[in-house]
Amino acid sequence: MNKRLAGEERRRTLLEMIEQSSEPITGSELARRVAVSRQVVVQDLSLLKAKGHQIVATARGYVYLPGEASPSAYTRKIVCRHEAEAMEAEMNAIVDEGVTIRDVIIDHPVYGSLTGQLMVKSRRDVRAFLERVEANQAAPLSHLTGGLHIHTLEADSEEAIDAAVSELERLGVLVSELD
Numbered sequence: 001m002n003k004r005l006a007g008e009e010r011r012r013t014l015l016e017m018i019e020q021s022s023e024p025i026t027g028s029e030l031a032r033r034v035a036v037s038r039q040v041v042v043q044d045l046s047l048l049k050a051k052g053h054q055i056v057a058t059a060r061g062y063v064y065l066p067g068e069a070s071p072s073a074y075t076r077k078i079v080c081r082h083e084a085e086a087m088e089a090e091m092n093a094i095v096d097e098g099v100t101i102r103d104v105i106i107d108h109p110v111y112g113s114l115t116g117q118l119m120v121k122s123r124r125d126v127r128a129f130l131e132r133v134e135a136n137q138a139a140p141l142s143h144l145t146g147g148l149h150i151h152t153l154e155a156d157s158e159e160a161i162d163a164a165v166s167e168l169e170r171l172g173v174l175v176s177e178l179d
Contacts, residue, residue, distance in 0.1 A: 010044060013034055014045065058118065060128045074158050079149070082142075089171055092126055093168055094164045101118050102151070102153070102154050103116060104140070
């Protein structure tokens with residue numbers, strides 16, 4: 001595109017690009033396509049989110065979620081506890097069973113429930129997420145709660161989630177499942 005667009009038109013264009021993409025799109029790529037800075041894109045996406053559009057930032061870029069879960073998807077919340085070193089093994093155990101890790105949630109004693117959107121569904125996504133954590137020298141949210149955290153899992157079948165839960169039990173990181 002590379003043509004500078006006015007605010008509303010630019011936001012409409014950004015929304016269409018994210019909605020129509022089958023892959024995450026980075027903020028830098030969006031900025032290049034609409035000929036503005038990455039910071040302008042971040043602000044535009046914040047405005048779109050405030051209007052109720054389900055745009056989520058993931059380790060590989062922005063994605064659009066049409067709703068809380070796809071209509072045919074099964075979801076389950078699980079509680080895990082582990083050190084940061086086990087994060088890759090935990091995430092790979094889940095995605096290897098065809099399950100998406102939608103988010104990570106912690107219950108902080110001061111700030112309450114904090115949620116980080118992940119949308120990790122493959123080893124490639126796991127690798128990108130871990131590289132982003134390392135590049136930003138960021139600690140996982142679970143660092144604030146001694147390793148205790150909740151994940152929302154999503155899959156096309158209960159069996160896939162059951163298999164992921166079994167793997168997490170085998171790894172010794174599963175604390176419990178939530179209803």
